[in-house]
Amino acid sequence: MPAPLLQLHDVSLSFKGVNALSRLSFSVGQGEICALIGPNGAGKSSLLNVINGVYRADEGDVVFDGARFEAIHPYKAAHLGIGRTFQHNALFGRLSVVENVLAGLARWGRATFVENIFRVGRDGAERWRFQARAHEILGFLGLERHAHTVVSTLPYGLQKRVDLARALVAWPKLLLLDEPMAGMNQEEKQAMSRLIADVNGKLGTTIVLIEHDIGIVMGLAHHVVVLDYGRKVGDGTPDAVRENPDVIAAYLGTVH
Numbered sequence: 001m002p003a004p005l006l007q008l009h010d011v012s013l014s015f016k017g018v019n020a021l022s023r024l025s026f027s028v029g030q031g032e033i034c035a036l037i038g039p040n041g042a043g044k045s046s047l048l049n050v051i052n053g054v055y056r057a058d059e060g061d062v063v064f065d066g067a068r069f070e071a072i073h074p075y076k077a078a079h080l081g082i083g084r085t086f087q088h089n090a091l092f093g094r095l096s097v098v099e100n101v102l103a104g105l106a107r108w109g110r111a112t113f114v115e116n117i118f119r120v121g122r123d124g125a126e127r128w129r130f131q132a133r134a135h136e137i138l139g140f141l142g143l144e145r146h147a148h149t150v151v152s153t154l155p156y157g158l159q160k161r162v163d164l165a166r167a168l169v170a171w172p173k174l175l176l177l178d179e180p181m182a183g184m185n186q187e188e189k190q191a192m193s194r195l196i197a198d199v200n201g202k203l204g205t206t207i208v209l210i211e212h213d214i215g216i217v218m219g220l221a222h223h224v225v226v227l228d229y230g231r232k233v234g235d236g237t238p239d240a241v242r243e244n245p246d247v248i249a250a251y252l253g254t255v256h
């Protein structure tokens with residue numbers, strides 16, 4: 001395995017007696033695409049929330065890029081290089097695509113988000129740097145021709161791509177994607193899967209993603225971690241995980 005970028009050690013989290021995560025340990029190597037799979041309620045979203053500081057683990061710790069934390073604020077996580085998309089659309093529907101992408105840089109500069117999108121304010125050089133970065137990412141994700149389209153008027157598949165652009169614009173080392181293909185048809189899933197592979201292959205971004213479509217996971221991920229009731233029941237290459245009897249019993253066996 002490549003050198004780890006992210007390591008979890010004995011991470012536990014509970015909600016009023018429900019164990020969402022139980023002594024969970026695993027590592028994600030630099031440059032990997034790691035998929036988290038498991039049945040509904042297995043703890044996948046809770047895990048992403050611990051990694052980027054939305055939840056604080058009850059026990060255990062996380063090591064990211066060589067630095068250990070028990071709790072971290074989401075803004076701090078973003079500054080350290082942990083980007084995130086959400087399961088449910090969290091875009092500003094009435095703003096344009098490029099304005100939404102600029103929102104991903106809102107906490108990076110000296111000017112405010114409002115100053116940046118209305119192109120006013122203190123730091124012209126920074127404003128142009130951010131605009132250039134936003135357009136670079138839009139170009140990379142094939143969204144440039146939609147840059148000035150109001151987000152709510154775009155088809156769902158493209159809105160998910162804008163969400164990816166917003167997470168990617170702030171130079172993340174680690175990108176956490178919470179069901180980036182949820183609600184998509186097969187063609188849209190294939191297109192999103194190719195984009196994620198490009199982000200990983202061409203930008204070198206390490207990716208942890210939650211995905212329910214096993215066919216997509218097996219084709220896209222280098223590494224699969226399987227959760228069941230907050231516990232890890234599988235951890236390895238897609239082929240190794242597919243043949244693991246515990247995984248078949250806990251999860252893969254239940255999808256047919």
Ligand SMILES: Nc1ncnc2c1ncn2[C@@H]1O[C@H](COP(=O)(O)OP(=O)(O)OP(=O)(O)O)[C@@H](O)[C@H]1O
Binds near residue numbers: 019039040044
């Ligand atoms: N904010 C919360 N308050 C109370 N319980 C929660 C909360 N978030 C998650 N849980 C519980 O923790 C467990 C793990 O939930 P989580 O959403 O992390 O699972 P998941 O694998 O992401 O599920 P899904 O595939 O349905 O999104 C579940 O039992 C869930 O009900």
